[in-house]
Amino acid sequence: MPRIGVFVCHCGENIAGTVDPAAVAEAAARFPGVVHSVHYTYMCSEPGQNLIKEAIREKRLTGVVVAACSPRMHEPTFRRACAEAGLNPYLCEMANLREHCSWVHEKVPATTQKAIDLVRIQVEKVKRNRPLYPIKVPVTKRAMVLGGGIAGIQAALDIANAGHKVILVEREPSIGGHMAQLSETFPTLDCSQCILTPRMVEVAQHPNITLYTYSELESLSGFVGNFKARIRKKARSIDEKLCTGCGVCMQKCPTKKIPSEFNAGLGMRPAIYVPFPQAVPNKPVIDRANCVFFQKGRCRVCEKFCPTKAIRFDQQDEIIEVDVGAVVVATGYTVKPTSFFPEYGYGECPDVITGLHFERLASASGPTGGVIRRPSDGRIPETVVFIACAGSRDPAKGISYCSKICCMYTAKHAMLYRHKVPQGRAYVFYMDIRAGGKMYEEFVRRAIEEDQVNYVRGRVARIYERDGRLVVCGVDTLLNGRPVELEADLVVLATAMVAHEDAETLAQKLKVSYDTDRFLSEAHPKLRPVEMNTAGIFVAGACQAPKDIPEAVAQASGAASKVAGLFSQDELTREPVVAVVNRAPPPIWSTCVGCFLCESACAYQAIEREEIRTRDGQLIKTVARVNPGLCQGCGTCVALCRSRSIDLQGFTNEQIFAEVLAL
Amino acid sequence: MRIAYYPGCSLEGSSREYNESLEAIAPLLGWELIEVPDWNCCGASAAHSLNHELALALPARVLALAEKAGFEEVLVPCSACFTRLAAARHALSKDRALAARICELIELDCTGTTKVVSVLELLGRAASDGLAGLVRQPFACKVACYYGCFLTRPAELAVCRRQEDPQEMEELLRVIDAEPIRWAFKVECCGAGLSVARVDSVAELSGRIVEDAVRRGAEAIIVACPMCHTNLDLRRDAICRRRQTEFSIPVLYVTQAVGLALGLSPRRLGLHRHNVPVRLPAREKPEPVRES
Numbered sequence: 001m002p003r004i005g006v007f008v009c010h011c012g013e014n015i016a017g018t019v020d021p022a023a024v025a026e027a028a029a030r031f032p033g034v035v036h037s038v039h040y041t042y043m044c045s046e047p048g049q050n051l052i053k054e055a056i057r058e059k060r061l062t063g064v065v066v067a068a069c070s071p072r073m074h075e076p077t078f079r080r081a082c083a084e085a086g087l088n089p090y091l092c093e094m095a096n097l098r099e100h101c102s103w104v105h106e107k108v109p110a111t112t113q114k115a116i117d118l119v120r121i122q123v124e125k126v127k128r129n130r131p132l133y134p135i136k137v138p139v140t141k142r143a144m145v146l147g148g149g150i151a152g153i154q155a156a157l158d159i160a161n162a163g164h165k166v167i168l169v170e171r172e173p174s175i176g177g178h179m180a181q182l183s184e185t186f187p188t189l190d191c192s193q194c195i196l197t198p199r200m201v202e203v204a205q206h207p208n209i210t211l212y213t214y215s216e217l218e219s220l221s222g223f224v225g226n227f228k229a230r231i232r233k234k235a236r237s238i239d240e241k242l243c244t245g246c247g248v249c250m251q252k253c254p255t256k257k258i259p260s261e262f263n264a265g266l267g268m269r270p271a272i273y274v275p276f277p278q279a280v281p282n283k284p285v286i287d288r289a290n291c292v293f294f295q296k297g298r299c300r301v302c303e304k305f306c307p308t309k310a311i312r313f314d315q316q317d318e319i320i321e322v323d324v325g326a327v328v329v330a331t332g333y334t335v336k337p338t339s340f341f342p343e344y345g346y347g348e349c350p351d352v353i354t355g356l357h358f359e360r361l362a363s364a365s366g367p368t369g370g371v372i373r374r375p376s377d378g379r380i381p382e383t384v385v386f387i388a389c390a391g392s393r394d395p396a397k398g399i400s401y402c403s404k405i406c407c408m409y410t411a412k413h414a415m416l417y418r419h420k421v422p423q424g425r426a427y428v429f430y431m432d433i434r435a436g437g438k439m440y441e442e443f444v445r446r447a448i449e450e451d452q453v454n455y456v457r458g459r460v461a462r463i464y465e466r467d468g469r470l471v472v473c474g475v476d477t478l479l480n481g482r483p484v485e486l487e488a489d490l491v492v493l494a495t496a497m498v499a500h501e502d503a504e505t506l507a508q509k510l511k512v513s514y515d516t517d518r519f520l521s522e523a524h525p526k527l528r529p530v531e532m533n534t535a536g537i538f539v540a541g542a543c544q545a546p547k548d549i550p551e552a553v554a555q556a557s558g559a560a561s562k563v564a565g566l567f568s569q570d571e572l573t574r575e576p577v578v579a580v581v582n583r584a585p586p587p588i589w590s591t592c593v594g595c596f597l598c599e600s601a602c603a604y605q606a607i608e609r610e611e612i613r614t615r616d617g618q619l620i621k622t623v624a625r626v627n628p629g630l631c632q633g634c635g636t637c638v639a640l641c642r643s644r645s646i647d648l649q650g651f652t653n654e655q656i657f658a659e660v661l662a663l
Numbered sequence: 664m665r666i667a668y669y670p671g672c673s674l675e676g677s678s679r680e681y682n683e684s685l686e687a688i689a690p691l692l693g694w695e696l697i698e699v700p701d702w703n704c705c706g707a708s709a710a711h712s713l714n715h716e717l718a719l720a721l722p723a724r725v726l727a728l729a730e731k732a733g734f735e736e737v738l739v740p741c742s743a744c745f746t747r748l749a750a751a752r753h754a755l756s757k758d759r760a761l762a763a764r765i766c767e768l769i770e771l772d773c774t775g776t777t778k779v780v781s782v783l784e785l786l787g788r789a790a791s792d793g794l795a796g797l798v799r800q801p802f803a804c805k806v807a808c809y810y811g812c813f814l815t816r817p818a819e820l821a822v823c824r825r826q827e828d829p830q831e832m833e834e835l836l837r838v839i840d841a842e843p844i845r846w847a848f849k850v851e852c853c854g855a856g857l858s859v860a861r862v863d864s865v866a867e868l869s870g871r872i873v874e875d876a877v878r879r880g881a882e883a884i885i886v887a888c889p890m891c892h893t894n895l896d897l898r899r900d901a902i903c904r905r906r907q908t909e910f911s912i913p914v915l916y917v918t919q920a921v922g923l924a925l926g927l928s929p930r931r932l933g934l935h936r937h938n939v940p941v942r943l944p945a946r947e948k949p950e951p952v953r954e955s
Binding site for chain 1: 818826827846851
């Protein structure tokens with residue numbers, strides 16, 4: 001016979017203000033199976049919890065219903081109290097008299113009646129509760145970081161410094177990401193490479209970090225603590241062990257006119273190349289699509305000149321399989337190309353460039369050695385127009401969000417240009433200046449006041465070429481909306497920061513969610529900013545949303561600390577609210593017919609196939625089995641199961657029906 | 664193909680040659696243009712700046728008449744008329760109560776079954792339906808295709824797909840062997856209705872358009888709107904005065920260009936009515952291929 005205890009809480013005036021707790025307790029005492037029913041001002045307080053503990057011991061309770069606030073608030077508190085008194089914590093249920101009743105209703109008799117009904121529902125449920133035990137899963141203490149930009153580098157270093165193994169996967173031939181391309185960084189104007197390259201070297205030398213560059217994630221399976229990753233290590237066409245990075249092959253390569261990705265197409269590179277001199281690792285790759293040997297079958301010049309005989313034309317892609325316990329996704333962003341803007345010349349004017357191009361022009365390691373020269377004729381521009389919000393905040397262009405970094409880098413570009421070309425004129429067309437951040441507003445003011453950058457509030461409607469210059473037609477909305485026409489030598493578009501073309505493919509490989517702009521979705525926008533909805537997968541940097549370097553680094557460190565937290569235990573404890581396929585002795589028994597509808601319904605790939613065999617190994621049937629490590633307890637499989645063979649622990653069909661029938 | 668035809672006022676007045684050229688090419692392209700019986704003013708720019716209901720009722724009546732006569736489509740060559748008719752159709756389809764009120768006003772049923780089509784759209788269909796085979800005199804000119812405002816705006820009514828850089832006219836003119844140039848002013852404002860009240864503004868705005876076309880080597884400007892034609896052609900003297908440059912580049916309706924390519928005489932196409940004489944560069948006829 002069940003022996004249920006009911007504990008009604010006043011929550012001060014929160015519940016007692018509209019509900020009569022004494023009447024609720026009195027009514028509950030008469031429910032079948034209830035042997036104990038009391039009310040108290042603050043059930044969550046020490047004396048309140050003691051009421052529960054004492055009752056469990058003295059009345060030998062088999063189930064507890066606490067009629068108080070939302071289980072989100074205090075279920076763990078009361079379950080802990082029950083456990084301390086020796087009752088399985090999963091035999092404690094809560095009736096939500098506060099959010100579901102007292103807060104939302106008037107002080108009328110019907111409110112108390114509803115409270116009584118809510119308690120009756122839980123009493124009927126708890127009678128059918130079974131003791132449950134937390135699920136333990138082992139943890140592989142090795143993390144995989146996807147993306148070797150600043151976010152990925154930071155996350156990898158932090159995890160490695162916490163004493164765990166890290167695999168860093170980067171699809172380009174070198175780590176460094178966009179930050180390696182930048183000239184100076186706002187708001188301090190410190191050189192980007194100077195602060196980044198030491199970190200890159202640290203990654204390469206860290207004993208806990210295994211670096212896979214020129215590699216991509218092929219697939220990921222498994223679950224938190226127990227992922228299996230397959231990584232495709234693309235053929236570099238060189239033997240990395242033999243290559244010393246001397247660079248002779250690059251000098252000798254006859255194909256030298258390939259637009260350099262690192263220089264955003266402004267400079268050229270050979271077919272065998274390292275993206276930039278500070279690359280990590282400093283080992284070249286052969287770009288097979290552009291290599292004469294791979295295309296025409298003749299050449300082999302690099303092979304001839306390589307002093308260590310490291311060239312391997314016959315190298316194949318390699319698939320590496322590793323077990324990892326956690327994944328940090330830090331795959332970064334890309335920028336909209338100028339060809340996205342028909343009104344700005346469709347990318348056909350060479351002197352209309354993106355902010356990333358300008359970074360390369362301003363960078364000491366760039367194609368012009370840091371001298372601002374326009375791409376068309378190499379002249380030093382006398383007038384430069386910068387256009388903020390090119391594409392961003394423009395729903396008509398399909399990008400409604402703010403790219404966040406452009407206000408700052410545009411101010412920086414204008415400032416750098418004025419420093420490098422003191423007689424030059426810089427104009428910035430803007431919508432608003434969004435300079436929220438430490439020393440950010442001051443930085444923009446410096447550009448305007450000290451460096452005399454002309455800020456024009458208004459949009460640019462059209463840019464066209466006239467006699468070798470660019471005519472910029474816009475409007476000045478602070479000057480009575482007057483049209484403004486400027487002749488410029490160079491126009492820099494702060495084009496929108498967008499997700500990678502293949503962001504969706506990656507998200508699907510990882511089975512994580514993404515938003516309409518194809519940025520990856522964090523688990524909670526405020527309180528779980530580095531976790532994703534799939535346990536064990538974390539996010540850092542601009543693949544989640546546009547962000548600047550300090551933010552990306554902070555998020556990466558946050559993700560790394562989450563990983564370190566996960567790895568601090570040898571086993572993971574999970575709530576046992578998971579689906580189970582019924583199996584009962586003898587071991588060959590199950591009502592599952594093996595239709596596997598549940599398999600297609602499960603969003604978490606938690607359904608496995610299990611073969612039931614007789615003792616002499618004969619196959620009886622194949623049934624479904626739920627992997628408790630992966631199951632999120634959503635219950636979709638329960639609803640779909642045709643033979644009612646699956647049930648959700650803690651929320652079984654029997655319990656739910658009992659709740660409904662109690663009304 | 665029988666199609667309802669709504670000329671509007673311009674095609675009977677200031678841009679008769681648009682009408683003449685359209686009627687001249689129609690039979691060659693297999694179009695039978697049937698004027699909408701008892702048609703009225705579209706409301707132009709005057710009605711919608713004064714009275715919203717009137718601005719919808721006037722074009723709605725034209726649509727209702729075409730609908731009553733059983734036409735699926737009504738051809739509207741003038742861009743301004745096109746916009747008014749298309750806007751009325753759009754507004755009525757979005758708001759049933761408004762549609763009921765307008766129908767009551769015009770004492771006719773307007774259910775929106777008759778679609779509004781532009782000359783560009785119809786010529787576009789001809790282009791993908793064998794226009795190239797009908798060309799007798801290739802229109803081998805460098806042309807600046809000028810769209811103006813109404814063919815690209817507002818977005819929900821636009822004839823052209825890419826608002827900032829439409830290509831429909833270019834695609835069509837390539838079929839008659841013209842060579843469209845890339846230029847910056849194809850959707851800029853010509854000054855539109857200020858043609859009478861503020862010639863100075865029109866001269867400035869249209870002047871920039873003409874100048875850019877000439878600078879980029881165009882030999883003719885092609886338009887599909889009476890207002891554009893008026894401003895670029897009829898106001899040419901004012902443009903030249905303001906720019907202090909002689910611009911002799913002719914402005915042709917797209918129907919005239921197609922007509923010339925189809926071998927029609929300049930007179931039938933109304934080219935003599937233009938303010939700026941239409942002198943197209945003489946092309947040497949390609950020598951016939953001799954068998955060796």
